[in-house]
Amino acid sequence: MERKINLEKANEIMKKHGNNPEKLIEVLSELNSEYGYLPKKVLKQVSKFFDLPLSRIYGTSSFYTMLVTEPLGENIIRFCENAPCHVVGAPEVLESLEKELGIKIGETTKDKKFTILTTSCIGICGVGPVMIINNDVYGNLKPEDIPRILANYK
Amino acid sequence: MALYRAHVIVSIDSFSILKGAIEVKDTLIDKLKKYKLDQEVKVLEMSTLGQIKDVPVILIYPEKVVYAPVKVEDIDEIVEEHLLKGRVVKRLIKELPWLPKKPKLEEARIVLSNAGLIDPELIEEYIANDGYVALGKVVKEMKPDEVLEVIENSNLLGRGGAAFPTGLKWKFTRKAKGEPKYIIANADESEPGTFKDRLILEGDPHRIIEAMVIAGFAVGSHIGYIYIRGEYALVIERIKNAINQAHNMGFLGENIFGSDFNFEIKIHKGAGAYVCGEETALIESIEGKRGEPRTRPPYPPTYGLWGKPTVVNNVETFANVPPIIRNGPDWFKRFGTERCSGTKVYTILGNINNKGLIEVPMGISLRDVINIYGDGIPGDKKFKLAQTGGTSGSIIPESMLDVPMDYASMMEAGAALGSGALLICDETNCIVDLLKPLTHFFNYESCGKCVPCRVGTTKIYKIIERISRGGGLNTDISMLEDISKTMAATSLCGLGQAAAVPVLSAIKHFRGEIETHIFDKICPLGVCKI
Incomplete structure (x- = not known):
């Protein structure tokens, strides 16, 4: 279901930054947090504003992990799968997370509440295993912590 | 007051x-x-x-x-x-090995001399610790060529991993034709296990600003960019604040220190892509494009941002510049080894008691780092292997623990220092299981522009994954070697070239363990679910 998309906010954001291509990624990042993802309608508007082909705008949008072109769940879990977390027990925590939500990495729960994604290393390896839910960071995770943490978002 | x-x-x-x-x-x-x-x-x-x-x-x-x-x-x-x-x-009470009360070993702090000891949000505290003295000296008393000479004589090598001489890079950029020229600080620190740049920037942001202005003066540039990972919110905030303060004090902007030299710094926030740490991909990203590396040569000193001469240096490299200017190249050369001057900041991680960040002179052995700074391995477990330089680094067995850690010695030993992440693994870690996240990482982060990397990273991951499930084929090890060598020789950028390193070094040092997985369908440590 495509929500009705109000372009006013998008225009405002673009106007604030101007149409120097150097600003494109910053604009896309802000639009992404405004709309939760980057809808096609918004990208078309960006293409017009920057006077760049839509393919180029989409190319940039789909390249970076902090930009998404499809709507995701209400809460986005970014799980760190990198080696420093792996050697201190990340696989077991991920298993618990996937079991608890009944989905795998890259998927969204049926009720659209949660999406699990991976994150590249965010450099807090000292407290691994680590995951981020929306903007909250959780470290020193153990498999048994998962239900309690998720309960905060249900 | x-x-x-x-x-x-x-x-x-x-x-x-x-x-x-x-x-x-x-x-x-x-x-x-x-x-x-x-x-x-x-x-x-x-x-x-x-x-x-x-x-x-x-x-x-x-x-x-x-x-x-x-x-x-x-x-x-x-x-x-x-x-x-x-x-x-x-x-x-907690003893910190580097605090002068009870020195444990020679931890020398050049880059981190202020981190944790000054308020990073107050420019006055930086100034009180010799901050902006080097910049004043440069713009008031020195000629650009003299600055270049000092940096070149100091033997400072790039700390991002490639170890290219900084003085030479600046010189090339100064000589290159084209205006304007750009200075870029690479703070897109994404190598798994590495967070030294974040802590340098969080703890001492003015140091990087000062160094960038000095670089600008030396190469004839008036515009700088700090490319910061989008995930580093606190860093972005502190750098913004530091830029404003430096402006107010006249260390940035027009007529710096009352001279006729002008310099501006802009912040560019990344949006999440490991490959953007590669300098040409980073430049593409600033230009608002997909962060795909360019074919080189030409290198950034001649053809960089918007096709103009550009210096791209790692944060840690920049952090060395003000003290070198203040104290001179000979002072700097007193630290480290003959071929690699100065110190290196390491992040120690994995199965180790004292995880954290240290700065030690180049040339300290990994054994000392583990036993003295890292305080050994938890439990009664034995050391099995270390991976130096992050996920793209080489895997080092016990027999190589005494190699002095500097760029030249490590390279001779067939290993790499890379970004300075030291991942320590104890005897309970299975080599195949460890290779899984490493190869998966490159499979995920490959930008897809060049074929050897795009296809190679996928193939390698699939083979490792299959070995870990007990489905390894007799030909798998030679296949891994073939693909890795091809990637190392033909990939467009460091990502594809380095992706082969952990695999090849794992085969070299732990071939027997991998073969047991393939031929006997057994994980000797019981880690892999076969």
């Missing part, structure tokens, strides 16, 4: 905040007010002291007593005993 009899420093960095540093600080301030000590004792927010396991850290001056980890419940005792009655709270 008010005078205080004691200063209490609370570590406010990403690790400490996670463990309640803000609450600790607030409780401390409340408690001091309650005892009417708030006019005598000043509470300061600093960044990390290099200690990341036992946080938050409280450091009390003038006694230089360190308490860690401090919980909200401990504050009563610290205030009542230490700050009111002057009695040290013994049970909370």
